[in-house]
Amino acid sequence: MHFVEAKSLLSRQNGMNLYRGCAHGCVYCDSRSACYHFTHAFEDIEVKQNAPALLEEILKKKRQRIVISTGSMSDPYQPCERELQLTRRCLELIDRYGFGASVLTKSDLVLRDVDLFERINWRAKSVLQMTLTVADDRLSRILEPNVCTSTRRYEVLKEFQARQIPTVVWMTPILPFLTDTEENLRRILDCCFDAGVKGIVCWNAGLTLREGDREYYYRALDRHFPGLSEQYRRLYGNAYELNSPNSAALIRLFHTECEQRGVLHDPDACFRYIAELPEKQPQLSLFDP
Secondary structure, rough: EEOOOOOOOOOOOEEEOOOOOOOOOOOOOOOHHHHOOOOOOOOOOEEEHHHHHHHHHHHOOOOOOOOOEEOOOOOOOOOOOHOOOOHHHHHHHHHHOEEEEEEEOOOOHHHHHHHHHHHHHOOOEEEEEEEEEOOOHHHHHHOOOOOHHHHHHHHHHHHHOOOOOOOOEEEOOOOOOOOOOHHHHHOOOHHHHHOOEEEEEEOOOEEEEOOOOOHHHHHHHHHHHHOHHHHHHHHHHHOOHHHHHHHOHHHHHHHHHHHHHHOOHHHHHHHHHOOOOOOOOOOOOOOOO
């Protein structure tokens, strides 16, 4: 872990990354790709220590309320967040200035801040986005070794459901010859439906690999699934998009099940929902002093 002074924070899409790099160790992580120009080891987390100060300056000047999102490139609930509390401090600012918040994470550490999510959702809007792509916990521990299991993430979704905080699940990537089965898909969908998710993001039944990410993924396959990387190379070469041979059938099943349950399943519709901030009149609540 090392600290830097960031020069800017929010993207044009109102997203921020408080950390750079990740300690979760997910074998398929796109953020490892060479195109992101890391100048330090991926697991050596870069901490934007002045992020709360930058965010406060931005929020002070914003004339229109928006939803601030985090987690697109680096999970906001890295292990170091337990001590540093950058994410919590930013959520406190978002709450103080009356903005909305959305986080994308795989970590159950997000439960530490459920009080803030509840408060923000009461005053404006908050959304928990959580990745859930491997139904079997034993396989999850191999593919996502340093983060809580899928079962634990389902429990987190249920806790947010109990507090009436909306959730969106990222059911991606789906790994060819590992998680591209109807059983895996149905088990994840059952968890999503039971947890009352608002939407599920899934483009195709597959994954993307780029330089840097590809090599790391194949080394992981060689360690845990000997011979599988050779199968990938024969079938996909150096392709960017690696769709499962079962992709068409799985995606058809995905859309049909979501449509029947009234769950958003078009990615753009999910993103619109996350970014939309309803007009809420200021009101006294149990959160007010």
